[in-house]
Amino acid sequence: MRPERYNAKEAEPKWRETWADQAVFQTRNDDPRPKYYVLEMFPYPSGRIHMGHVRNYAMGDVVARYKRARGFNVLHPMGWDAFGLPAERAAIDRGIHPKAWTYENIATMRSQLQSMGLSLDWSRELATCDPSYYKHQQRLFLDFLKAGLVDRKTAKVNWDPVDQTVLANEQVIDGRGWRSGALVESRELTQWFFKITDYAQDLTDALDTLERWPEKVRVMQRNWIGRSEGLKIRFALDSETLPPDGPGPELEIYTTRPDTLFGAKFMAVAPDHPLAKAAAARDPKLAAFIEECRRTGTAAEAIETAEKQGYDTGIRAIHPFDSSWQLPVYVANFILMEYGAGAIFGCPAHDQRDLDFVNKYGLGNLPVVCPPDQDPATFVVTDVAYDGDGRMINSRFLDGLTIDEAKEEVARRLTAETRDGSPVAERKVNFRLRDWGISRQRYWGCPIPVIHCEACGTVPVPADQLPVTLPEDVSFERPGNPLDHHPTWKHVPCPSCGAPARRETDTMDTFVDSSWYFARFTDPQLADAPVNRAEVDHWLAVDQYIGGIEHAILHLLYSRFFTRAMRACGYAGLDEPFAGLFTQGMVVHETYRAADGSWLQPSEIRIESEGGQRRAMHLGTGATVEIGSIEKMSKSKRNVVDPDDIITSYGADTARWFMLSDSPPERDVIWTEEGVQGASRFVQRAWRLVGEIADLSGSSANGTGRSVEATAVLKAAHRALAGLEEDVERLRFNRCVAHIYELANALQAQLAAARGNGSLEALGPAFREAGRIFVQVLAPMMPHLAEECWQALGHDGLVAQAPWPALDRSLLVEEAIVLPVQVNGKKRADVSVARDADAAAVEAAVLADEAVRRALDGRAPKKIIVVPQRIVNVVV
């Protein structure tokens, strides 16, 4: 006996068990069907899943289930990005070991994810904190080291004083640590780096090939890599003015505007440039100035507001085209040692920073590019530098050239000229991208597998000694790196000479862990190698990757580098790990604030609406609560809805359905109680609809022809099917939802009509066919309900394994069509014509129409435009 109401609480666990028992979602590597790899960014095991996870994984699951039904061998795995600082913080705050904390969280979150009914292959589950995973990561590190892709060097790095660790450039947002939010400091440390800059050119070029990536992400990566073309020029220095013990009688600069060389007014070097240091040795005031720069230079906020400041070193540079032309060399606070040559020539008329600088120090400016609409004789620059197009002026042999021609001419002359046997200038492509610093002074991460020996230097841990495992008996009582404080762990013999040596105590940035997990999923049980090359080449690239925009640069850039590095070491045969990328929007919610200013959870209040006015009341006190702005769900604003609560009270299908409806997936979705209830209503409506269809006496189709009514029923189903196919492929889930609603509406109306005119019996087969399609298009989004419906309709097996229904395109065309008719571009009537009616027939029908005649009001049409099967416009 079929219950009247669908009971998600009973049905959902039952179907999940069935899927698990039959291993429906386990993927076999030897399956001959075409592959499809769909992956959502794996979660950090923070404790509980949140609505953002629900949205992310619901989207991925729709794609996975749809592609599976379409006959693909789908790989849809899940794992845990399990190393990271929060585990250490839990250890410090609550005395629980990071490992225990992490695995407890994984257990909780795994069961939460499982309650969503995701079609995941759990047999491939992995956790990056497991030695069976990080062992291979250490192996990759050693291979990269051997291949020259790893560097250990002293560099100025970002130090997070709260998390007590170094951060990569990508992990500093607005001058603050991406996790801690603390202002980062600049420190000079010896660190391990991955040489991502070796691939800078390729990483920027290949962005053009990533057609199925959001334009926004590609632009962000391109800007981050920051490729520029310019000229490296060696300026000679006047030996009279040189400091003793300086770096030599010349200064190398980098410029992208060699065309403006005749507008030069000064030279400037970074405060930590060798020439600045040498000059400071003879000038205490300069030394003080450099010290001042260093102090303000660390905080990014200070940089933004800092005034341009400089100090004249007394050194004079000689213009490369005029040996009698001397330029003062300044140390300036706005020059970065890390970029280009750490030195520039300043052309104030055409660079705002340089202009601000000369206006402060009274050095003047000379325009050398004249805008097209200006007279070269009168064009002057005062406060606003001109960086637009134009022709060269005041520039001797460059006069009259365009900017590009002038750049080329300067490059041609200076690269041909030599001093001391070397060219004075060199064409140079420069990048903003820096090498990826991966050393972290933390415990809960993948140990860097090297040993420091006094005699042998830095010695890699031999491959047969991997993994270098983390010690479990660590203390978090002292600040700093627990591995460094461990009494015995770091003391090991040198693998090379056997003398007492010291293990590297830094661990790897957790972004290393997530840079190759997608490759490991292709064969996660593999014990003796990071990956199986054949499987990697078969499964990668990931066909559809889905995750948050916050990884636009970080994870997505690192993974692109890592795949290239793996290729260089023979682990992969391709460069780009993610062929299709989709970045989903956030889940946002209203905020609620009590009279005392404290934030209230949605579960603590009740919304009442009267005449369109919504009012919030506190459940306990009944006090009025202020309804605040809609914001990202966050603990601080307490506007969080726990997925567990929704799944418990409404079921997973309702939660999934609501997540996919309404908002386009790339935009933020507003979580509302009304919306969830609407979704829940539809679950019951779909169940009733299928029930009614199941109850139709299933007499097989009698006769051969289909009645007009039967065709109408099937047309509705196939229209929804066609729409769904198109929109799932384009990840437009909100439209998929709309197609399903339309089909439900149509079937309901047609059932009522058939009941009214007694044709229900005859239409049984058509309704059953349409009902089957309805259940199948529903299945990717509401898989549990769909199974229950599938069974109710009497179908064998699981809808999760049923092949996708074949679309009958002949049902998509209409025989008689209703054409809108415009008169002078305004819609005045509808006329019904045969599908294949020719223009003359359409015109005749239009002119015969009463409403058209009224609109024409006796005027003769000048022209009639007939767009076949679309519209008619009568022009008078």
Add this chain to the structure above:
RNA sequence: GCGGGCGUGGCGGAAUCGGUAGACGCGCCGGACUCAAAAUCCGGUUCUGGCGACAGAGUGUCGGUUCGACUCCGACCGCCCGCACCA
């Protein structure tokens, strides 16, 4: 400052190879069923005028192209996101 995106009913949003603006959902209004409530079902819902058929206006603003513009072009206004002393 540079780069990217977006402006459509009370709300989320459809419609972009130029061809019926407002699909679908939420909310709201009215009705049916019920002792009542819930649930469900039916109808309405861009604005203005009209009982109505209907008429006029309407996709941030102004202008242009076109038989026809949410869609294309130009100028502007507003919002969101990213980057930012990168030479």
